[in-house]
Amino acid sequence: MREFQNMKVVTPAWLVESANAGVLLPWQEYKFRPGERAEDAQGRPAPQKSILDGFATQNAPSTPGLNRPRATPRTRQLYGPTERLATTSVIATVPKAELPTPVDRPPIPQPDPTVPPKPGPSRPNPPWAKNSSNVAAARAMNSVQWRGEHTSAAGAKFIDGYYASSRLHHLSTWKSELRWLVSEAQKHAEEAGGDFIVDEEDVTTMDIDATTFEQGGVSMRGAELVVRSPGKGKGKAREHDRVIMHCDFDAFFVSAGLVDRPELKGKPVVVCHSQDGQGGASSTSEIASSSYEARKYGIKNGMSLQQGRTLCPDIMTIPYEFEKYKKISLTFYTILMSHADDLQAVSVDEALIEVTSIISRMTTQGDDPAKRYAELLRKKVKLATGCEVSIGIAHNIMLARLATRRAKPAGSYHLLPVAVPEFIAPLHIQDLHGFGHAARDKAQEKLGTTSLAELLKRSRASLCDALGPKTGEMLWNAIRGIDERVLESDKPRKSVSCEINYGIRFEDNDQVEKFMYQLADEVAKRLDGVKMRGRSLTLKIMKRSSDAPVEPAKFLGHGPCDTFNKQCVLAAPRGEATSNRTIIGAHAWRLLKTMTIPPEELRGIGIQITKLESTEASAEASHGGGQGLLTFKSNAGKSDGQTGDRGDTADGVGQQDEAAEVFNENLPPAHTGLESGRRELPESETLDIPSFSQVDMSVFEALPPDVRQELEEEYKRRSATPFPKPEPPPPPPPSPPKQESRASTKSPVKRGRHTVSHITRQLAPRSRASISPRKHGLFRKRPPPIPKRPIKINVTEEELAKLGIDAVIFAMLPPDIQQEQLNGARYAKKFGVEELDVTAPKKVLKPPIHFVPYHKRAVMPPRPTANYIPRPKLMQQVAPHEYHPDDDNEIQEIDGATGKVIRKSNKVAYTETGDVQRVIETWLSRFGERIPNAKDVEFFAKFLVRCVDGAGSGMPDTGVERAIGVMRWWLVLLRRRWGKLEHARDTEDQQHVGAGDSEDVGKAWWKVFRDVKGKMDIVARKKFGGSLAIR
């Protein structure tokens, strides 16, 4: 019951009655209550055994098999308490009578349907769903040793070997590497500038030294591409003026393999793992690539060798040569990069280039310059690689791709606009890039045809109706030869994942757990490899479909499966984004445990990380980027009175609890609390405290008073000293104690050095160097801080709701801001003012010593670790209303996406950015007597500019609003303090620097403000065409 306490659990009556009513009835009325006896769902078997039990096969009934073996697939997700509640209603009927004892075993929804596995006589099982195991595979699986060497049971060895051999893994990896190389090259080109010269030189004179091959191996990392064209010579070519070329190697893997096997040229050749007579006529090895000679027999890429052999018994097989593919690809890309205005990496053997400006500058010699240029490129590539490339040319991407079909093999084809209609007419929907068999089936079913000539007659609306708005529109355009998309060469990454759905065969949960942590290790490495961290984890599981054979036809394949995906918040100790393998592993493993799948039924496991931040950005973002963090120091003593009811809390709180729990699992106990504070960091890190702007104020506030004083003192000292002497490096500290994992423990989690908790670390971004201040005697005692006058915030949740203030966010604000917001909102309400005037100076209330967010008290986690508040989302949910021009405002707020002039409610923008504002406020109040520290200024400037720019991957697109909110608050603070000086221009500024009287300090702060604003405006003008309105 605990597991499902936050889930929507209903009785079967909900289903039945909703079905009868034809609508989804309100689920609340059918809520399953543990005390009540639920209607029995026609005698199901005992609940599925837990993945923790680890015993052998179950006799689960099979799915009814409507038309597929997997008849009750992905809708059966189970949600544990930590997962995001699905927005779609999750229904889990739990007939209580079936539970052995409600206490011993939590209710486990039955994934299996009620109908026994009787394929109707009229519907025999199709061959691919046959319930007989692959005999050869089953025999191999009988050997313990063999299993231990060739399946997932082998753990890390299996993963490494698998990825080293997986062609699809290589394709994916190369693709992302190429994208990165291209975008890097373009970035450099823009910096360098230079003139592009149309180059129609002899093919033999080309120079491809531009590519630096740094190392062998299959990875493209270390290579460098150079673009010769400066700043993407893209003009605003109109639709028909563009020249797009789609360049694609013919039978790439085969062609590459034949470079050193010229004797096989002209023969039916395929690339696959199975070589020679292996597997005989029944190899399930997949054909990665087939020569054009082989294709004459009907052989296609992706077929099994078995199928291929039936089509052509004399087929020759050659092995993979991944390293060779990489080299050829880099050469190919190097040539294209130096011959194109812009390039979009499509795959290892394929790229789209825009050559509009190049072609326009070419001379017409009574022929088609585009085609001439394509042939030049083809020759160059052939000469440099020994492989044939084909090139399709057209005025848009879609048509260029179509043209390639006609160009192949070893040719080029320019699809001219006049020829488009008759070129397209005989094609079918699945011939278009992006439309596959599902689209074809949908078209056939809903539109009665797959022919493009037929579909040309249909209205745009009917296509959208059948395929969805975007897809329908896309198809409608495509049929008419229209495609407005431009080449994309630097799109930010949105996810990092790794999954293995091959060779997954486990016997027990120990193996599963080990495997899971190794997979986590892999995904962590990939995150580090792209310098990213994530905030969300999705576990992707494939479980053998109950009516599928234990060993499927495809050797060690996954066979027909049900898939189960679960997402959860991924959080490092303070709710930060992470790439920590142990944290990822613990989250993933915990999610898998909640799925209760018998280990031997697993057929696929994947971990996907999303909500990415770049490593550099996340350091800042975790402090300024809207990352909330509650101060628990003040209420730690009161948290005992908690836990009344948790039912009324947002599910976000549950996530926090769980995040903390997971992380704490991984922490040696001594490292979880603040009291473990001044402990040394692991080897080789130079230690220093972070610059003040980097300090998480809530952590700062939570420090013991004496420590805080020391830090304050030091920051004061530093801000006064322009060039502080670097502190001598500390002696190498002892490594943190390693806790051995006990054999019997439920969580034999790897302990790594990254789990060290440290006071100065908590103040700093994770990867940052920090110092243990006390140890090095940096701090002297200083006078006690000005005592803070406690205030009482007197408001009910109801009133907040009436005032339109989000109570949760409100609770996160510092009390003085709370008070201010409250006053403002009450005032506004009373006098009918729409928006709060945040610019009006108000009395500053000192923060209290104790403030317990009133409505959160009951659910506060006891410890200050992992108190992750999900990124505030309010901003995005506030509907913008029309902007009313305002005479004295110099600028306008512009929506980043639409370019529309908009405006958002001040109070919301305000709460959204509470964290940053708070940092600014503290900054100002503590250092207001001095000229602002350049480092701190730089930090804020960088953060704010990044907000506006939005380019820093990982910044949400509400960045502009956030930046404006922060700037407004800063402005408010400055006006309060040095209102008179706002327009006192710093004419004689230069002579007075360092003089230090209060007026100069004020001017300096104003100057800094204006400078930062100026920097933001530069970006804003570039991006939106206007500067920012900070009123």
Added chain:
DNA sequence: ATCCTCCCCTAC
């Protein structure tokens, strides 16, 4: 109307 989440689909 628009957002969000959980998928499905597609490509190589």
Added chain:
DNA sequence: TAAGGTAGGGGAGGAT
């Protein structure tokens, strides 16, 4: 024996 990975577009449908 074989190595069915992965990232991103977008649709369905609930939430706001």
